[in-house]
Amino acid sequence: MDIGVVAGVVLAAVLVLVGLFKLMWRVAEPNEALVISGSAHRTEGLGDGMGFRIVTGRGTLVLPGVQAVRKLSLDLNETQLVVDCVTHQGIPLKVRGVVIFKVGDDTVSIANAARRFLDQQKMIPDRVHIVFAGHLRSIVGGLTVEDMIRDREKLTGQTRAACGSEMEKLGLIVESLQIHEIEDPTGYIKNLAMPHAAAVQRDARIAQADANLLATEAEQAAFARMSEATRDSEILQAGYQAERDKAAAAAKQAGPLAEAAARQEVVVQETRVAELEADRREQQLQADVRKPADAKAYEQRTLAEADRDSRISAAQAKAQETELAAAAEATRVKAAAAAEAQAAETRGLANAKATRATGEAEAAATQARGLAEAEAAKARGLADAASAKAKGLAEAEAIKARAAALAENQEAVVAQQLAENWPKIVEAGAGAFGNVEHMVLLNGAEGMSEMFAKALTMGGTGLGLARQLLSSMAQSPNHPTTTAPPAPASAGEVIPISEQATGA
Known part of the structure; x- marks a missing residue:
């Protein structure tokens, strides 16, 4: 037999078997x-x-x-409940709900449902509606409207319990039962709720009134804050405007003020330059005139003091020598007198002679001591005189050196004196303003600057007057060497430097 035919037969058999299976x-x-x-x-x-x-x-x-x-479907099914009922109070109601059910999953439930609904599965919701409607009417007839409204779960539970055995016989199980709405055609439920609604409406009106009051208070407070904010804004704007006006006025015055400040700074700098120049001159005078003169005077004073000390030492040595000689003489005399007295006593002389000899010896000793003290006092006097003479010579040499320096450079000496007394001169120049209560300056800050500059530069004018005075004194052969001191100035009075120099 051909292999292809065998294979075809086998394939056909397999296909037939697969189709049959x-x-x-x-x-x-x-x-x-x-x-x-x-x-x-x-x-x-x-x-x-x-x-x-x-x-x-x-x-x-x-x-x-x-x-x-x-096939028997095991899917969920539902049926809408619309049942007219009458309560225990005789009030007609219409109850609306929904029942969700299905065929049970166990074999008994499937067998029961298959016997009853295998060819009538579409009629199951109607049969379930009939079952639940009857039991729901029966249960509602034993309840009041208040019970149904307040405890709807009780109505649902009783309905499920009442229908459970019948649904089990039908092979069905209830998955869910919900009462959606209870309609009241007579208005009993509405009337029942009216007192509560009135109370709620009353509370609502009270709450609304309170809310309106709070809202009004909040609005008034908001208006007050708005007014306050407007006031604060206007005050701030006025302050800013005042600051702008002030800044504008300051800007207008900035030029004159800057010029016055510049002039004042110039005056201050010029004053400082003058002070520095005066300090420089003073230092120059110190280095050129005063220090050499002081050195020379110190040299002469040192020499005079050394001479004086040597003379004093010589006088003191001489005085000590004289005292020692007198003491030795007194001792010698006393010893001689004692020896004489002893000899007289030994020779048997009378006590009177011995006493006289002793008195004479003591008198001689006292005389010798007095002579020694007189010599010592004389020596000390000579030493003090020598010291005073040396000191006078030193001071004379210092005055002579200062006079020589004055003769050689009168201007430098005067400048030195002026530099030393510069603070007093400036204080005296400024003292003229001490008793002034009111002062009117016609040219403002410039006049004030000029006035202080004049007060500060009075020392320079005094220096010129002193130079003129020295020149006139040098030309006059018989000018006086001493002048009477000027009379003291009264409070607030300024004496010119020329008058202080001449004593006028």
Whole structure:
């Protein structure tokens, strides 16, 4: 036999077997149950003689033409409840709700549902509505409207409990029961709520009034804050305007003030330059005139002091020598007198002679001591005279040196004296303003600067006058060497330097 024919036969057989298997194999979806009838089957929990087999969630073999396969849906279903009821008080109500149910997942529930609804699955919601409507009317008839409104869960629980056994017989289970609405055609519920509504309305009006009051207070406070802010803004604007005006006025005066400050700075600098020049001249005079003169005077004074000290030492030595000689003479005389007295006593002379000799010896000793003290006092006097003479010679030499320096450079000496007394001269020049209570300056800061400059430069004018005075004194052969001191100035009076120099 040809291999190709064999292969074709085998393939055809396989295809036939696959087709037969596919035709005979049935698989139950997760949301359905297969009810297989046509042969006697023993179903667990249902006893014998059922005549059908239930398959869920798996596959099974079915003999075509011998067994029939039908599907029972296990999906959720719902039915809307609209039931007219009468309460225990005789008040008619209309209850609206919804029931969500499904065929039970156990074999007993599927078998019960298959016996009753296998060919009438679309009529299950109507049958469930009939069951729940009857029990709901019965339960509502035993309740009051207040009970139903206040405890709706109680109504739901009683309804589910009452329908549970009947639903179980039908092979159904209730997943959820909700009462959505209770309609009151007579207005009982509305009237029942009116006192509470009135109280709520009253509280609402009170709350609204309180809210309006708070809002009004808040608005008034806001208006007050707005007014306060406007006031503060106007005050700030006025302050800023005043500052701008002040700045503008300051800007207008900046030029004159800057010029006056510059002139004042110039005057200050000129004054400082004058002070520095005076200091420089004073230092120059110190180096050129005063220090050499002081050195020369110190030399002469040192020499005179050395001469004086040597003379004093010589006089003191001579005085000590004289005292020692007198003491020795007194001792000698006393010893001689004592020896004489002893000799007289030994020779048996009278005590009177010895006493006289002793008195004479003491008198001689006293005389010798007096002579010694007189010589010492004379020596000290000579030493003091020599010291005074040496000091006078030193001072004379110093005066002579200063006079020589004055003769050689009168201007330098005068400048030195003026530099030493410059603070007193400036204080005297400024003292003229001490008793002035009111002063009027016609040219402002410039006049003030000029006035202080004149007061500070009076020393320079005094220097010129002193130079003229020295020149006139040098030309006059008989000018006096001493002048009477000027009379003291009264408070607030300024004496010119020329008058102080001449004593006028």
